[in-house]
Amino acid sequence: MTSMTTTPNTVLHASGVTMRFGGLTAVRNVDLTVNSGEIIGLIGPNGAGKTTFFNCLTGLYVPTEGKVTYKGTVLPPKPHLVTQAGVARTFQNIRLFPNMTVLENVLVGRHTRTKEGLWSALLRLPGFKKAENASRERAMELLEFTGLADKADHLSRNLPYGEQRKLEIARALASEPGLLLLDEPTAGMNPQETRAAEELIFAIRDQGIAVLVIEHDMRFIMNLCDRVSVLVQGEKLVEGTPDIVQADERVIAAYLGTPFEGAPGDEELAEVEAAETAQSTTSTEGDTQ
Amino acid sequence: MTTNTTHRDSGTPLIPLPTSLARHTVTAGAAIALIGTFMAWTWTSDFPGDLTVDGYPGGLQLLTLTAAALTLLFALSAYGVQGLRWLTPAGTNAPLRLLALATFGTTGYTLGAISDELGGIVNLEPGAYVSGIGALIALIAAFALPGDTPGTDTTGDNPWRRIRHTLAAPSARPAQPIPDWAGILVIVAAFAIGLYVFAYGIDTAYTELFIGFLITAGFTFAALTQAGLLTRLSALTAQHRTVTLSAAFVAAICFPFTQSSDEYALIGANILIFATVALGLNVVVGLAGLLDLGYVAFLGVGAYAAALVSGASTSSLGVHFPFWAAILVGAGASLVFGVLIGAPTLRLRGDYLAIVTLGFGEIFRITMNNLNGNSGPNVTNGSRGIPAIPDITIFGWDLGISHDIAGFTLGKPGNYYLLMLVITLVVVTVFRRSADSRIGRAWVAIREDETAATAMGINGFRVKLIAFALGATLAGLAGTVQGHLTSTVTPEQYQFAGSVPPNSAFLLAAVILGGMGTMSGPLIGAALLYLIPAKLQFMQDYQLLLFGVALIVLMRLRPEGIIADRRKKLEFHETGQLDTPETSLTDTPVGVTKAGA
Numbered sequence: 001m002t003s004m005t006t007t008p009n010t011v012l013h014a015s016g017v018t019m020r021f022g023g024l025t026a027v028r029n030v031d032l033t034v035n036s037g038e039i040i041g042l043i044g045p046n047g048a049g050k051t052t053f054f055n056c057l058t059g060l061y062v063p064t065e066g067k068v069t070y071k072g073t074v075l076p077p078k079p080h081l082v083t084q085a086g087v088a089r090t091f092q093n094i095r096l097f098p099n100m101t102v103l104e105n106v107l108v109g110r111h112t113r114t115k116e117g118l119w120s121a122l123l124r125l126p127g128f129k130k131a132e133n134a135s136r137e138r139a140m141e142l143l144e145f146t147g148l149a150d151k152a153d154h155l156s157r158n159l160p161y162g163e164q165r166k167l168e169i170a171r172a173l174a175s176e177p178g179l180l181l182l183d184e185p186t187a188g189m190n191p192q193e194t195r196a197a198e199e200l201i202f203a204i205r206d207q208g209i210a211v212l213v214i215e216h217d218m219r220f221i222m223n224l225c226d227r228v229s230v231l232v233q234g235e236k237l238v239e240g241t242p243d244i245v246q247a248d249e250r251v252i253a254a255y256l257g258t259p260f261e262g263a264p265g266d267e268e269l270a271e272v273e274a275a276e277t278a279q280s281t282t283s284t285e286g287d288t289q
Numbered sequence: 290m291t292t293n294t295t296h297r298d299s300g301t302p303l304i305p306l307p308t309s310l311a312r313h314t315v316t317a318g319a320a321i322a323l324i325g326t327f328m329a330w331t332w333t334s335d336f337p338g339d340l341t342v343d344g345y346p347g348g349l350q351l352l353t354l355t356a357a358a359l360t361l362l363f364a365l366s367a368y369g370v371q372g373l374r375w376l377t378p379a380g381t382n383a384p385l386r387l388l389a390l391a392t393f394g395t396t397g398y399t400l401g402a403i404s405d406e407l408g409g410i411v412n413l414e415p416g417a418y419v420s421g422i423g424a425l426i427a428l429i430a431a432f433a434l435p436g437d438t439p440g441t442d443t444t445g446d447n448p449w450r451r452i453r454h455t456l457a458a459p460s461a462r463p464a465q466p467i468p469d470w471a472g473i474l475v476i477v478a479a480f481a482i483g484l485y486v487f488a489y490g491i492d493t494a495y496t497e498l499f500i501g502f503l504i505t506a507g508f509t510f511a512a513l514t515q516a517g518l519l520t521r522l523s524a525l526t527a528q529h530r531t532v533t534l535s536a537a538f539v540a541a542i543c544f545p546f547t548q549s550s551d552e553y554a555l556i557g558a559n560i561l562i563f564a565t566v567a568l569g570l571n572v573v574v575g576l577a578g579l580l581d582l583g584y585v586a587f588l589g590v591g592a593y594a595a596a597l598v599s600g601a602s603t604s605s606l607g608v609h610f611p612f613w614a615a616i617l618v619g620a621g622a623s624l625v626f627g628v629l630i631g632a633p634t635l636r637l638r639g640d641y642l643a644i645v646t647l648g649f650g651e652i653f654r655i656t657m658n659n660l661n662g663n664s665g666p667n668v669t670n671g672s673r674g675i676p677a678i679p680d681i682t683i684f685g686w687d688l689g690i691s692h693d694i695a696g697f698t699l700g701k702p703g704n705y706y707l708l709m710l711v712i713t714l715v716v717v718t719v720f721r722r723s724a725d726s727r728i729g730r731a732w733v734a735i736r737e738d739e740t741a742a743t744a745m746g747i748n749g750f751r752v753k754l755i756a757f758a759l760g761a762t763l764a765g766l767a768g769t770v771q772g773h774l775t776s777t778v779t780p781e782q783y784q785f786a787g788s789v790p791p792n793s794a795f796l797l798a799a800v801i802l803g804g805m806g807t808m809s810g811p812l813i814g815a816a817l818l819y820l821i822p823a824k825l826q827f828m829q830d831y832q833l834l835l836f837g838v839a840l841i842v843l844m845r846l847r848p849e850g851i852i853a854d855r856r857k858k859l860e861f862h863e864t865g866q867l868d869t870p871e872t873s874l875t876d877t878p879v880g881v882t883k884a885g886a
Contacts, residue, residue: 058744083746091744097737100730107727108734112746114727118755121726122719132726175746 009035011179011210012087016066017056019049019234026052028234029066032212034179039201039211041225041242043218045254049234050214051092054183057212058082058089071178084112088177090168092184092214098157102148102167105156106139109174139174146170146200162193169200173209180204182213186220194220222246230254303455306433312367314430315385319360321423322392326350326357328416331403337495340403341414348498349399352505353420356392359509360427363388363516379517380458382434387456387515389431391508393424395501402497437515461517464524472525473532479522480533484540488547490820491556499824534717541710545703546694555702556823561709562771563791564815565716567799568808569763574797575806576724577756578736579635580643582785583650585793587623587761589783591768593657594622596675596778597668603675605668612681616769623765624758631757636750638739650785650793657780674779681708681773688773705774712770716763720808723759732756733806788832790819798836802843804850813851 012034019027027049034040042050055061057068059075059082068075070085088109097105114135120128143149146166151159156167165185172180182201186194194217201224205211215221221228222242229239232254238245245251306314330340330350338348346354366373367381377384400421404410437458467475486506493499513519526533548554570584598618600609610618634645661671669675680689680701688704699707723729731752734742743749772778781787786794795818803814822832843850 060740060744078748079740079743080746080748083744089744091741095738095741095744097734097741099737100733104730104733108730108742108747109745111727111731116727118723118728118759121728122722124722128726135727171745 010071011036011038012057012068012070012212014057014066014068017053017063017068018065019052019056019061020064026234027056027063027231030231030234030236032229032236032239034210034212036178036210037205037208038226039205039213039224041221041228042212042214042231043216043221043228043245044231044237047233048231050231051183052234053231054089054181054214058087058181080112083175083177086176086178087181088172088175088179089181090165090172090183090185092187094161094164094168096156096164096168096171098155100156101153102143102156102159103136103139103152105167105171106142106174107135109171110135110139112175142170142173145173145203162189162196165189165197166200169204173204177209179210179212182211182215184214184216186215186217198224303451304429304433306430308433308435311430311433312364315389315427315434316361316364318423318425318427318430319357319364319389319392322396322420322427323354323357323361323423325416325418325420325423326354328419329414330399330417330420331407331412331414333407333412336403336406336412337497340399340417343416349395349402349501350420352395352498352501353392353399353424356388356395356505356509357420357424357427359512360385360388360392363512376518377516378464378521379461380437380515382431383437383456383458384512384516385434386431387508387512389424389428391505391512393428394504394508396420396424398501398504399497402500456511456515458515458517461520464521469529472529475522476525476529476533477536480536480540484543484547487816488544490824491553492548493824496825496827503821538710538714541713542707545699545706546697548703551700551702554700554706556820558702558706558709558774559823560816560819561706561713562767562774563796563799563819564812565709565713565767566764566791567796567803567811567815568713568716568720569760569767570796571800571805571807571811572720572723572732572763573756573760574800575811576729576736577732577753579753579757580640581646581757581760582643582793582797583646583648583653584760584764584796585783585785585791586650586653587627587764588768588771588791589653589657589778589780590623590626590761591619591765592772592778592782593669593675593768594765595619595769596678596772599678599773601675601678603670603677605670609679612683615681616766619769619772620762620765623768624762627758627761628754631754631761635753635757647785647793650783654780654783657783669780672780674777676777678773678776678778680776681770683708702774705770709767709770709774712766715766717808719759719763724806724808728752728755786833788822788829790815790822795836798840802840802850804852807850807852810850810852817851 010033012032014030014032017027017030017032018025030049030053032040032042032053042053044050052061056063057075059077059079062077070082070087073085075082075085075087097108100108114131116125116128116131119125140149140152143152146169148159148163148167148170151163156164159167169180169182169185185201186197189197198220201211201213213221213224225242227239228242228245230237230245230248230251232250237250237254238248240248304311326346327344329343332341334341338350340348340350362373363376363381363385366376367385400410400413400417403412403417432455436455438454490499490502490506493502544557545554548557566584566588570581573579573581573584595615595618597604597606598608598610598615600607630645630649634642656665657669657674658672659665660668661673663671680687682688686692686704688708689701691698691700692704693699724732731742731747734745734747735749735752739749775782782789784792786792790796790799796815799814799818800811801814802810802818803812804810818836822828828835847853
């Protein structure tokens with residue numbers, strides 16, 4: 001239970017997060033800690049409340065109970081303030097700004113790290129050009145980092161799927177986060193693209209950014225993560241290293257279902273076969289009638 | 290096999306004729322039409338413009354002459370004549386077809402108008418037949434020329450599609466680099482021509498001439514687009530932005546000096562007010578994506594506020610502020626109302642804003658009507674409005690009286706035109722600078738996907754409120770001048786939809802028609818929307834009907850507006866763009882569906 005306590009190293013600490021929509025409890029009393037330099041996986045069957053939990057962390061939803069702190073301060077329940085504080089995210093279904101260019105998308109990500117307002121833009125005050133150039137430079141660096149530099153002037157809607165995913169990550173990185181939340185970053189990707197995404201996430205971790213990732217691809221998660229947390233029906237089932245999680249029976253049960261109670265094996269098999277023969281005889285009888 | 294079929298498709302023009310013969314015929318036809326304009330077209334000067342003189346074309350004949358001369362010029366360019374090749378960097382035959390249409394349209398319209406007004410074709414003199422037949426020959430032969438773009442399999446079946454296909458041209462050849470001074474000269478020349486054409490359109494003295502002008506100008510504009518000349522020009526203007534803006538500004542300054550009569554200068558000033566307010570609305574609608582259906586109310590707030598402090602005898606305040614203070618009061622009042630309306634509604638998403646602004650527009654008008662001392666305190670004199678607003682005096686320069694400047698007389702509308710031009714310049718600068726900045730990108734991001742924008746750290750409410758308040762302020766700024774120009778403000782000037790622009794519906798239409806999110810789009814859209822009803826008095830009864838029809842046709846044929854935003858252009862015409870990803874075909878549909886989810 002060491003992971004439950006906050007250390008100076010802790011980037012994100014969620015305690016007792018509960019989210020109810022009317023009578024439905026989507027997330028129930030979930031605790032999660034992310035330390036700096038860690039990649040944490042969040043897995044669970046469909047409808048387990050992973051994305052809802054993400055939305056609670058990023059201020060899109062206000063949790064019914066519980067609190068979320070980022071580097072020791074409680075996160076405000078407003079998405080833009082959460083990003084300002086240093087938590088950036090991507091979306092499960094890509095949400096780029098489709099009719100802006102690739103570069104402009106990343107520049108929008110710089111919003112919280114620049115502060116030139118309307119007056120500065122209208123009067124072209126001295127700092128304006130400098131800030132604008134610095135932003136562009138940083139954005140180009142990020143495009144370089146994600147391998148999109150040569151497509152800077154393309155409309156983001158025209159990028160192929162895999163590159164749109166990358167661009168979403170570049171845009172999130174532009175806000176200089178201390179924690180990056182990735183919601184199914186490899187959904188719809190082929191194995192090569194998935195491996196490339198893996199490399200990219202390791203590179204992001206190496207820059208000192210902690211990563212929390214939701215994913216269904218077990219191989220990807222087990223390769224990538226330092227710790228994995230399993231959500232089932234809104235509750236945290238187990239948390240630990242990939243090995244521990246993979247070996248946990250409850251996790252397997254959650255994904256694959258539990259075997260029959262009582263005596264499985266030969267006896268049951270015989271039962272099934274008997275049933276099948278019985279059914280085929282009835283159907284032939286049905287034909288003759 | 291397939292390539293063969295498509296080639297035969299594109300090679301088969303609508304009318305079968307050998308290409309070289311067709312080209313000769315177009316040239317000959319255009320030349321005949323041109324010669325015809327030097328002969329009398331009718332026997333009586335009852336038809337406006339006096340088309341009875343031999344050897345001296347006038348009125349509508351001049352338009353035919355222009356169109357025929359352009360057709361000749363482009364036909365020569367199609368021959369590959371040295372020194373004229375630059376005319377057709379993109380299409381060759383498509384612009385020729387369009388110019389032949391311009392010639393035939395103008396000539397045909399003139400002949401029809403003469404026959405109609407004077408009672409029968411007996412009133413036509415030989416010159417009219419010469420021009421008419423020449424134009425017809427040129428038109429038929431022009432459609433015998435092959436298409437500029439390779440045909441597709443679908444071109445064969447549908448005649449309408451085939452005609453549209455023959456009028457399409459490929460994208461322009463890469464341009465030869467030209468020295469800076471030459472580029473600047475070209476821009477200056479283009480704006481001089483633009484000013485001349487615009488002034489000609491405003492100055493058309495009778496309806497027939499204006500319709501002829503619209504036909505000629507419309508087809509010629511399309512021809513120049515298909516020839517690739519406008520693409521070239523916009524590339525040049527992008528290269529020399531400051532020069533372009535200065536040239537446009539100088540051309541605009543020159544306009545009132547080309548006007549001898551106050552009537553046309555007044556049209557110019559009104560167009561400028563309409564265009565400026567439309568550009569202000571473009572910040573709200575085009576950039577931030579906030580649908581404002583009551584925008585004209587902010588113009589009204591500015592006008593009323595300025596009128597109240599103008600020293601008009603009927604003003605309930607009875608104070609006389611200098612102009613600079615009046616302008617601040619007008620813009621400030623609009624700003625306050627913008628924030629008051631925006632603050633509660635901009636927190637919501639979706640269509641609430643449209644409904645609230647629509648309501649605000651009506652509330653403003655009704656409130657101004659009711660503050661008449663009868664059903665409320667007397668502030669605005671109700672429906673009688675505030676009349677006799679004194680003219681503005683700037684540095685001892687009374688805008689209400691005529692001034693002689695370098696031999697030109699500048700009347701009251703001319704003075705206000707120039708003042709309004711300064712305001713337009715302010716609004717243009719505000720639009721350009723705010724669009725190309727952190728705040729402008731935030732507006733576009735909010736418009737594109739508000740959830741993603743807030744997740745990127747953008748305070749949606751704050752940014753939208755800034756856009757809304759800025760738009761309101763710009764309208765208020767224009768309102769102060771408008772109130773002084775009309776010298777009366779009444780509630781009925783500021784309706785949702787009325788016969789006289791600017792009203793909210795027309796403002797929105799100017800933005801959409803011209804091109805959302807662009808700078809020149811609303812200016813052009815507003816100019817057209819003001820000019821056409823102002824010149825075609827007979828249409829006044831059907832104005833809203835025709836306006837609706839025009840809007841539907843435009844949305845069908847050119848949904849991005851007259852001036853296409855770079856983004857919109859790519860959005861509506863996915864094919865044939867340079868920007869498509871270099872991926873295999875199997876990748877693309879996946880990306881598209883996922884991104885759209």
